[in-house]
Structures are given as structure tokens and as C-alpha cells.
Amino acid sequence: MISYLANRTLMMVPTLFGVAVLIFFLLRVVPGDIVEVKLRGDGGTVSAETLEAERKRMGLDKPLPAQFADWMKGMATFDFGKSMWTDRPVTEEIAARIELSIEVAIMASIIAVLIAIPLGTLSALFRDTWIDYVIRLFTIAGLAVPSFWLGMLVILSLLSFFNWLPPITYTPIYVDPIANLSQLIWPAMAVGYRYAAVVARMVRSSIIEVMKEDYIRTARAKGVYERLVVSRHAMRNALLPAITVIGLEFAFLIGGLVVTEQVFNLNGIGKLFVQAVSRNDFTLIQTMVMLIATIFIAVNLIVDVLYAALDPRIRY
Amino acid sequence: MTTRHQHGASAEPLLSIEDLHVHFVTSRGVVRAVEGVSYQVHKGEIVAVVGESGCGKSVTSLTVMRLLAQPAGRVVGGRIMFEGRDLLTLGDEEMRAIRGRDIAMIFQEPMTSLNPVLSIGLQIMEPLTIHLGMSEAQARARAVELMGLVGITDPERRLDQFPHQLSGGMRQRVMIAIGLACNPKLIIADEPTTALDVTIQAQILELMKDLVRRLGIALVIITHNLGIVARYADRVNVMYAARTVEQGTADEVFLTPKHPYAIGLMRSVPRLDRPRGQRLETIEGLPPNLLKPPTGCRFAERCPYRIEICATEPPLAPVDGDHLSACHRARELPLAAAATSAAAVVPAVDLSAQPTLLEVEHLAKHFKVPARGLLGGDTRTVKAVNDVSFTIARGETLGLVGESGCGKTTIGRVVLRLDDPTAGEIRYDGQDLGRAAGGEMQKLRRQIQVIFQDPFSSLNPRMSVGEIIGEPLSVYRLEPDSRRVKERVGELLTQVGLFPYMAERYPHELSGGQRQRVGIARALALEPSFIVCDEPVSALDVSIQGQIINLLEDLQRRYGLTFLFIAHDLAVVRHISHRVAVMYLGRIMEVADRDTLYAAPQHPYTQALLDAAPVPDPLIERSRAPRALTGELPSPLNPPTGCVFHTRCPKAVEDCRHIVPELREVRPNQLAACIRL
Numbered sequence: 001m002i003s004y005l006a007n008r009t010l011m012m013v014p015t016l017f018g019v020a021v022l023i024f025f026l027l028r029v030v031p032g033d034i035v036e037v038k039l040r041g042d043g044g045t046v047s048a049e050t051l052e053a054e055r056k057r058m059g060l061d062k063p064l065p066a067q068f069a070d071w072m073k074g075m076a077t078f079d080f081g082k083s084m085w086t087d088r089p090v091t092e093e094i095a096a097r098i099e100l101s102i103e104v105a106i107m108a109s110i111i112a113v114l115i116a117i118p119l120g121t122l123s124a125l126f127r128d129t130w131i132d133y134v135i136r137l138f139t140i141a142g143l144a145v146p147s148f149w150l151g152m153l154v155i156l157s158l159l160s161f162f163n164w165l166p167p168i169t170y171t172p173i174y175v176d177p178i179a180n181l182s183q184l185i186w187p188a189m190a191v192g193y194r195y196a197a198v199v200a201r202m203v204r205s206s207i208i209e210v211m212k213e214d215y216i217r218t219a220r221a222k223g224v225y226e227r228l229v230v231s232r233h234a235m236r237n238a239l240l241p242a243i244t245v246i247g248l249e250f251a252f253l254i255g256g257l258v259v260t261e262q263v264f265n266l267n268g269i270g271k272l273f274v275q276a277v278s279r280n281d282f283t284l285i286q287t288m289v290m291l292i293a294t295i296f297i298a299v300n301l302i303v304d305v306l307y308a309a310l311d312p313r314i315r316y
Numbered sequence: 317m318t319t320r321h322q323h324g325a326s327a328e329p330l331l332s333i334e335d336l337h338v339h340f341v342t343s344r345g346v347v348r349a350v351e352g353v354s355y356q357v358h359k360g361e362i363v364a365v366v367g368e369s370g371c372g373k374s375v376t377s378l379t380v381m382r383l384l385a386q387p388a389g390r391v392v393g394g395r396i397m398f399e400g401r402d403l404l405t406l407g408d409e410e411m412r413a414i415r416g417r418d419i420a421m422i423f424q425e426p427m428t429s430l431n432p433v434l435s436i437g438l439q440i441m442e443p444l445t446i447h448l449g450m451s452e453a454q455a456r457a458r459a460v461e462l463m464g465l466v467g468i469t470d471p472e473r474r475l476d477q478f479p480h481q482l483s484g485g486m487r488q489r490v491m492i493a494i495g496l497a498c499n500p501k502l503i504i505a506d507e508p509t510t511a512l513d514v515t516i517q518a519q520i521l522e523l524m525k526d527l528v529r530r531l532g533i534a535l536v537i538i539t540h541n542l543g544i545v546a547r548y549a550d551r552v553n554v555m556y557a558a559r560t561v562e563q564g565t566a567d568e569v570f571l572t573p574k575h576p577y578a579i580g581l582m583r584s585v586p587r588l589d590r591p592r593g594q595r596l597e598t599i600e601g602l603p604p605n606l607l608k609p610p611t612g613c614r615f616a617e618r619c620p621y622r623i624e625i626c627a628t629e630p631p632l633a634p635v636d637g638d639h640l641s642a643c644h645r646a647r648e649l650p651l652a653a654a655a656t657s658a659a660a661v662v663p664a665v666d667l668s669a670q671p672t673l674l675e676v677e678h679l680a681k682h683f684k685v686p687a688r689g690l691l692g693g694d695t696r697t698v699k700a701v702n703d704v705s706f707t708i709a710r711g712e713t714l715g716l717v718g719e720s721g722c723g724k725t726t727i728g729r730v731v732l733r734l735d736d737p738t739a740g741e742i743r744y745d746g747q748d749l750g751r752a753a754g755g756e757m758q759k760l761r762r763q764i765q766v767i768f769q770d771p772f773s774s775l776n777p778r779m780s781v782g783e784i785i786g787e788p789l790s791v792y793r794l795e796p797d798s799r800r801v802k803e804r805v806g807e808l809l810t811q812v813g814l815f816p817y818m819a820e821r822y823p824h825e826l827s828g829g830q831r832q833r834v835g836i837a838r839a840l841a842l843e844p845s846f847i848v849c850d851e852p853v854s855a856l857d858v859s860i861q862g863q864i865i866n867l868l869e870d871l872q873r874r875y876g877l878t879f880l881f882i883a884h885d886l887a888v889v890r891h892i893s894h895r896v897a898v899m900y901l902g903r904i905m906e907v908a909d910r911d912t913l914y915a916a917p918q919h920p921y922t923q924a925l926l927d928a929a930p931v932p933d934p935l936i937e938r939s940r941a942p943r944a945l946t947g948e949l950p951s952p953l954n955p956p957t958g959c960v961f962h963t964r965c966p967k968a969v970e971d972c973r974h975i976v977p978e979l980r981e982v983r984p985n986q987l988a989a990c991i992r993l
């Protein structure tokens with residue numbers, strides 16, 4: 001197990017390197033750079049010399065391979081560089097916002113899993129009855145409704161029915177849980193709905209499959225209570241495929257935060273990302289892409305470990 | 317031999333199924349899966365249920381357990397009385413309390429019947445805690461005891477293992493332990509050993525018999541193996557097309573069958589205990605479609621004794637005493653019809669003068685399998701075939717028998733050049749098959765064809781029968797124009813006993829036996845001289861098996877074909893082969909001509925295999941001492957040193973662990989690999 005984890009962690013290096021190459025050169029294929037956006041602003045006039053000087057200061061005048069090498073060297077020593085826009089270290093820029101985003105993501109996942117597993121199970125056990133139809137309607141709606149639209153709907157209804165809006169400034173949960181939750185629960189629900197829908201559908205179909213297995217018949221033939229047949233014999237097997245989906249969707253959720261944070265006006269990494277892109281802040285964009293890629297890979301690893309924990313046939 | 321239980325007619329049966337009817341509502345219509353099945357089981361008795369695939373054996377027993385597939389399955393008539401109560405009228409909770417407590421069930425597939433993510437211990441302890449209210453510790457102690465009872469070594473450690481860590485035979489033992497857990501009154505075993513090898517099958521059945529006799533449990537064995545029925549059953553129920561057609565004691569049904577279907581069954585099964593050289597008698601035709609069952613006697617279409625009255629339905633009625641038959645002519649049927657077969661004796665061909673066609677010398681085939689190493693690189697070697705030599709003469713059939721994983725199929729694949737040999741030589745008609753390439757190989761490929769085991773998966777479902785058979789003709793450009801191809805396909809279909817119009821059909825529209833005939837027609841298309849038959853009949857029912865075996869023998873005589881016939885069923889191999897080679901763990905243990913090998917086997921493994929296989933005759937079975945081989949088949953990844961058989965050999969001595977025995981002549985024309993001969 002330890003050697004497996006070490007092995008997988010080592011394997012992250014080439015993957016991340018590939019991502020780095022890709023993002024680095026893609027960014028630079030697009031014309032325009034930060035110096036122009038920053039100094040010219042909206043139509044200001046700045047001399048070519050000033051632009052050149054600024055480029056030099058940021059190291060943008062060096063040939064691309066040299067810039068790439070610099071970036072790599074920095075990353076290897078955990079020096080991710082400074083934001084080209086604010087001149088503050090990117091780690092600081094990200095650290096100031098990541099807490100909020102991670103919290104929304106985790107809350108959304110918890111909500112999703114808490115809703116999805118019982119709903120999916122009920123839907124499977126009462127297959128083709130009205131219970132199943134209602135749940136399927138609910139989940140199909142979750143797939144069809146875009147989360148920003150749902151977000152706007154939530155805000156509008158809070159405003160028109162309770163004449164209340166969630167707080168705008170972020171309070172960490174360990175400072176004031178109530179203030180924190182009253183701000184973040186809404187975006188978490190807005191993204192969690194889709195997440196729940198995807199997972200519930202997966203749980204439903206995998207329970208339906210598992211209930212046809214021979215070992216379920218064996219359990220019934222032993223006189224096991226139907227309740228236990230489902231919770232002990234079917235669930236663990238059915239959750240295996242569901243875990244993969246939960247992990248995948250979690251990674252997508254981080255990407256989905258870009259939109260949700262705009263709608264709820266949250267100052268998280270999603271919003272930071274949009275800003276960074278609109279300003280051509282290469283260092284910041286690169287670092288954030290690397291961060292998201294790392295989360296993606298890490299979640300995958302966690303899924304595999306969980307899988308092994310639940311399925312005795314898989315041992316590393 | 318344990319005593320066969322007798323009971324007066326007055327004794328109340330433990331289980332009594334009375335005129336049961338079960339239907340399945342499907343998109344294709346109503347499947348009348350069970351229509352008028354009746355049988356009784358008395359306390360402590362072993363009752364067998366036999367019949368062809370799809371005749372409703374499993375559905376009947378699942379109905380007893382009230383475990384029919386829902387919502388499609390529906391009981392539309394009949395009663396199932398168990399200890400004075402009709403199980404069909406019980407509430408769900410009352411029925412649950414009976415399942416696993418009073419009636420236990422053992423299923424056919426040991427590989428899929430245990431929950432893969434729960435420990436063996438938990439699965440055995442479950443009924444104990446649920447039905448008997450035992451505490452965790454008590455249940456654990458009882459589970460250890462049960463595992464000892466079913467012959468699982470080292471039970472304490474096994475309790476914490478998971479199903480995938482156990483072999484098929486072990487898992488079936490676990491299933492039996494689960495079944496026995498609460499000391500039930502009745503165990504229903506649905507094909508409990510069909511998925512297992514002969515020697516393991518014998519171990520499991522002996523174990524079940526001893527246990528039920530000792531504990532006074534009644535046992536229903538559902539099987540299609542008539543040998544098993546003869547060895548173990550007190551009473552026999554024969555089913556045909558969703559009905560019970562005959563019922564009686566084992567002796568009555570085997571020695572004086574009173575239903576033409578039962579008679580046909582007894583005649584068509586290849587037997588280990590009969591001199592050969594005869595054609596198998598077969599029941600021609602196919603069982604009826606249960607979506608649209610015929611009126612009147614359901615066997616009428618295939619029955620040689622049919623008369624006018626057979627258009628009305630025959631009731632299941634006594635012929636004498638407790639011997640029941642559902643046939644209008646039960647009393648007039650020829651006596652002892654089963655015991656003597658009137659089939660024509662086929663003159664034996666003298667093969668000694670024939671030239672050798674295939675010569676295999678010191679053949680080895682090793683597979684590299686990745687070990688569970690992480691940074692890759694690590695592989696282990698499975699020695700699937702090791703130092704195997706044999707020859708086949710033109711026009712001869714060499715039977716290759718052995719348990720699963722012994723390397724039979726690998727030899728077939730190497731001879732077909734689907735796999736390359738690791739070492740050794742294969743010469744076909746004097747040419748080196750191992751090194752042939754290009755045009756030479758093409759020519760050889762045409763001459764060597766194959767018939768596979770599973771007639772369903774070996775035919776492309778999207779191609780019509782005509783396309784499947786015609787394909788090799790066009791690939792090798794034998795028939796340039798498509799009209800000729802069509803004619804040729806028609807001819808081939810006729811040769812294998814099908815009709816030219818069937819060329820339009822698709823594989824799913826054919827029965828298993830018909831599909832196997834299509835596979836044979838495809839193999840014949842290129843007019844080969846050598847055919848590798850890899851378990852060609854093991855997926856088929858007894859009555860269909862006989863038809864295919866006869867067909868293969870006819871074709872051999874007509875076209876002078878040479879067969880390498882691979883199978884695990886000793887009786888089938890005996891019937892079709894001229895010479896037989898017995899394999900164990902990648903090596904040949906013994907080779908001899910058929911009659912010598914079966915009459916006087918020399919190698920301890922051959923002797924054990926023959927001992928383990930039951931013959932369909934209760935009188936013979938009763939006089940045979942049970943001599944089951946102990947132990948499990950070792951893993952080919954890690955085969956025993958010296959003689960590979962030494963871990964299970966009853967004659968093994970210290971030297972057997974170190975010396976690899978040579979295959980040598982121990983008697984004229986009989987080769988065996990054992991140092992003690």
C-alpha cells in the first residue's frame with residue numbers, strides 16, 4: 001500500500017509536467033500580453049520603451065524556453081512567482097481565496113452524497129413505481145438546469161420572499177459558523193443539485209444491476225431480512241461504481257465554481273481565475289491551472305484508495 | 317453403502333409440490349415455465365430432479381423458496397405443502413423465517429453466489445445470528461465447526477478471507493456450510509457441481525451425501541448428470557417441457573423407465589461402463605418452445621411410440637405402486653428398454669496401418685503473466701503445457717481429457733497455430749507446423765479446422781448462418797461466384813443435418829445443438845482433413861449431445877477426418893476416441909487406446925478420474941466404494957515439484973517430490989508417467 005501510494009505520487013510528476021507544457025505554450029500562442037493590458041488600460045498612451053522596460057522587468061523578453069525553464073525551476077523550489085498584475089506572490093493571492101472555494105466544494109459534495117444515495121436507492125428499490133418516477137424527474141431536472149440559472153433563482157427568491165440577501169464578505173467557519181453558512185450554503189446547494197442528480201442516477205442503475213446478482217439471491221435464500229439484503233449485501237457493491245462518479249464530479253465541480261462564484265459574487269478562486277484570464281496574468285493562470293490539475297489527480301488517487309478499502313478483491 | 321431409506325405410502329411427505337404452474341410475463345409473450353409439476357420429498361431422503369435445460373427445474377425450486385424473479389414470475393396454480401403449510405400462502409415475513417432455517421438452497425455457480433465484498437465468516441454467520449439469535453462469538457465458533465464439517469482446512473484463517481481467495485470447490489463447500497448452518501430439514505441443491513471438475517464434484521457430492529444421511533436432512537438434487545442421479549438418489553423425477561413425466565425410485569426409473577423420454581435419455585447418454593463401437597441412440601428433434609407449448613402430449617413430436625390418443629394430454633398416473641408416468645402407453649412400452657441398446661454396431665477400423673498425420677514432440681507453452689509488481693517489470697510464468705508428446709494417425713480420433721486448467725485447450729490452440737509454441741515441434745503430414753509461414757501456412761490452415769465449445773459465443777451474432785458458413789469459402793477464394801457459394805452452403809447444411817433454408821437465419825434463432833451444427837458446417841467448408849474439437853458437446857443437453865457425437869463420427873467415416881477431441885467428460889471421450897491421452901497440470905499422465913485405458917488404467921490419476929465419474933446405473937454405483945481424490949488442483953503458477961500429481965496421489969512416496977517421471981511404455985501400447993509403475 002505504501003509503495004503503491006509512493007508510486008502513484010511519483011507518477012503525478014510527468015502528468016503535471018505535461019499539463020505545465022501545455023498551459024505554458026497555449027497561453028503564449030494567444031496574442032497580447034499583460035504589459036499592454038496593465039499599462040495601456042483602456043486606450044492610454046504609453047511609449048514603447050516603457051512597455052519594453054516593464055516586459056524586461058517581468059522577464060517576458062527572454063526566449064520562451066528560457067521563460068519556461070525559469071518557471072519550472074521556481075516550481076521545483078515551491079516558488080510560484082508573483083502575480084504580474086498585483087506583484088504579490090501568487091501563493092498569497094490564491095491562499096486568500098481558496099478556503100472559500102474548497103468549503104463550497106466540500107459542502108456541495110456532502111449535500112450531493114447525502115441526497116443522492118438515499119434517493120438513488122429508493123428509486124432503484126421502487127423501480128417503476130411513482131416514487132421512482134418522482135425521483136427520476138427530480139434528477140433529470142438536475143441535469144438539465146444550469147447551475148448559474150439555479151443560483152440566480154435562489155438569490156431572487158431569497159430576495160423576494162424573505163427580503164434578505166446572503167452576506168457578501170467571507171467569514172471563515174471557525175470564526176462565525178452562522179455567518180459563514182448563511183453565505184455559502186446557497187451556492188453549495190446550487191452546484192450540489194446537479195452533482196446529486198448525477199450521483200443519484202448512478203446509484204440507481206448500479207443498485208438495479210447489483211440486485212440481479214446471484215449473491216443477492218443467496219442472501220435471500222439464507223433468510224436475511226430484506227433491509228439487510230439492501231444495506232449489507234447490495235449497497236457496498238453498488239457504491240463501488242458510484243464512488244468513481246463522485247470523485248469525477250468533484251473534480252468538475254471545482255471548474256464549475258467559476259460560474260457560481262460570479263453569480264453569488266463570492267471572492268473565491270473561480271472569480272480569481274476569471275480575473276487572471278481577463279488580465280492575461282500568466283503566472284497566476286499557470287499556477288491555478290497546475291493547482292486544479294493537482295486536485296484532479298489527487299481526487300483520482302483518493303477514489304482508487306477508497307475503492308480498494310471497499311473491495312477486498314483490489315489490494316495494492 | 318448407506319441404506320436407502322424406505323417409507324410406507326402412509327408417511328406424510330416433508331415437501332409436496334402439487335400440480336404447480338408458474339408463468340413469466342415477458343415482452344415476447346407468456347413463458348409457461350412450469351405447467352403441472354408434482355413431486356414429494358420425505359424426511360431424510362435424497363430426491364433427484366432431471367431434465368433438459370429450460371424444462372423448469374430451477375424455476376420449480378425457486379418457487380419453493382419463493383424467490384422467483386419479480387415482477388415477471390407468477391405462480392398461477394398449485395400448492396407447495398411443507399410440514400402441513402402451503403408455502404405459497406405464507407406472508408413474506410413468515411416465508412423469510414423459513415428460508416435458511418428450515419429450507420436451504422445451494423446454487424449452481426459457486427463463483428458468483430457468494431458476496432465478493434463480505435468475508436466468508438460473515439456470510440456463514442449470517443443465518444446463525446438471524447435465525448438462531450446467536451451472539452457474534454457463538455456464531456463464530458459454530459462457523460468454525462461448520463467449516464470443519466465441510467472439509468475446509470484451517471477454518472479460523474479462512475473466516476476472515478474473501479470469496480476471491482478461494483477456489484471454486486472451496487466456495488461450494490462454503491455454500492454447503494451456509495446451507496447446513498441452521499440444521500435445516502430440507503436442502504435444495506440446484507446443479508451443485510456442474511461448474512466443478514470431476515474429482516472435486518465427487519468430493520462435494522460424497523460430502524453432501526454423508527452429511528444429509530448423518531443429520532437426517534432431506535436433499536433435492538437438481539442435475540442433468542444421470543450418473544450423479546444413479547449414485548446418490550433414492551427417488552427420481554424426470555421433467556420434460558415444464559411437466560413431470562416420470563417419477564419413481566432410482567431403480568425403477570433407470571432399469572424399467574416407463575416414459576419414452578426417460579427411455580430415450582437412458583439410451584442416449586454415453587456411458588463409461590459399456591463396450592463401445594456402437595452408435596449412440598438419440599432423441600431426434602428439439603424440446604418444444606414454452607412460449608407456445610403444443611397441446612396433447614408434449615413429447616409427441618419426438619416420440620417413437622406416438623399413436624392417435626397422444627393428441628390428448630396424458631395424466632401423471634401410477635404404472636405400478638409409486639412408479640408414475642405421464643404416458644398413455646406406459647404399460648405397453650418395451651420392457652427393460654434402457655438396458656439394451658439396439659443400435660447398430662459400427663465395424664471398427666484398423667488404424668495401426670495408417671500413416672501418422674500429426675506428430676507433437678516435447679511441446680511446451682509458457683505464458684508470462686504480470687505479477688502484482690508496481691513499478692512493472694515483474695512477470696511470472698504459467699507453464700500451461702510442459703514436455704507433451706503424442707501422435708495422431710490419419711483417420712484417428714485422439715481424445716484429450718483432464719480437469720480445467722490442465723492445458724488441453726492450449727494444446728489445441730498451439731496445434732491450430734493460434735498460439736506459438738515455447739518449445740518443441742509439431743509436424744503435420746511431415747511438415748513443420750511450428751515454423752511454417754506465408755503461403756505454406758495458408759495451405760496448412762485450410763487443412764486444420766476447429767470446432768469450439770460454446771456454440772453461442774463462437775458465432776458472430778450479426779452474421780446469418782449462410783454468411784458464417786460461406787465466409788471461409790470467400791476468404792480462401794474457393795468459390796468465385798456467389799451462387800456457387802450459396803449452393804455449397806446448402807450442401808454443408810444438409811451434411812450436418814440442417815436444412816438449406818436455415819442459411820437465412822441468425823445464430824440467436826437457433827438452438828444450442830443447431831448452433832453447434834453450424835459451427836461444424838463452418839469447419840467442414842474448407843474440406844479439412846484435421847479438426848480440433850474443443851469441448852464441442854459440453855454445453856449441450858444429453859439428448860442433443862448424442863446427436864452431435866453421432867454426426868462427428870459419421871463425418872469422420874465419410875470423409876476420413878482426423879480429430880483431436882478435447883473434453884473433460886470421460887464418457888463422451890470414451891465414446892468418440894480411438895486413443896485417449898490424460899492430462900494433469902500441463903503434462904500427459906497416460907496414453908493408451910481407449911479400451912485398454914478405461915478397462916485397465918495404470919496411472920494413479922487416471923484411476924482416480926475414472927473412480928470419480930459416476931455411471932448412470934444405480935446397481936453398479938451401489939456396488940462401488942466411494943473413493944474420492946482428496947485435495948485441490950494446485951495452481952499452474954506454482955506447480956508441485958517432481959511429479960506434478962504428488963500432492964494428491966494416493967501412492968506417492970518421497971521420491972515423487974523430486975523425480976519428474978517420464979512418459980514411458982508400462983505395458984504394450986500403454987504409456988504412463990509414474991515412477992511407481
Ligand SMILES: Nc1ncnc2c1ncn2[C@@H]1O[C@H](COP(=O)(O)OP(=O)(O)OP(=O)(O)O)[C@@H](O)[C@H]1O
Pocket residue numbers: 340341342347348349350367368369370371372373374375376385388389540606
Ligand atoms: N426470469 C425469467 N423470465 C422469463 N423466463 C424465464 C425466467 N426464468 C426462467 N425462465 C424460463 O423458464 C423456463 C424454465 O427455466 P428453468 O431455469 O427452470 O430451466 P432449468 O430446467 O433449470 O434449465 P437448466 O438445466 O438450463 O438450468 C425456461 O424456458 C426459461 O427461459
Ligand code: SF4
Pocket residue numbers: 575576577613614615616617619620621622623626630642643644645646
Ligand atoms: S403419450 Fe404418446 S406421444 Fe406421449 S410419450 Fe406416451 S406414447 Fe409418446
Ligand code: SF4
Pocket residue numbers: 920921959960961962963965966967968969972977989990991992
Ligand atoms: S510418480 Fe509418484 S506421485 Fe506421481 S503418480 Fe506416480 S506414485 Fe503418484
Ligand SMILES: [Mg+2]
Pocket residue numbers: 373374375506
Ligand atoms: Mg437450472
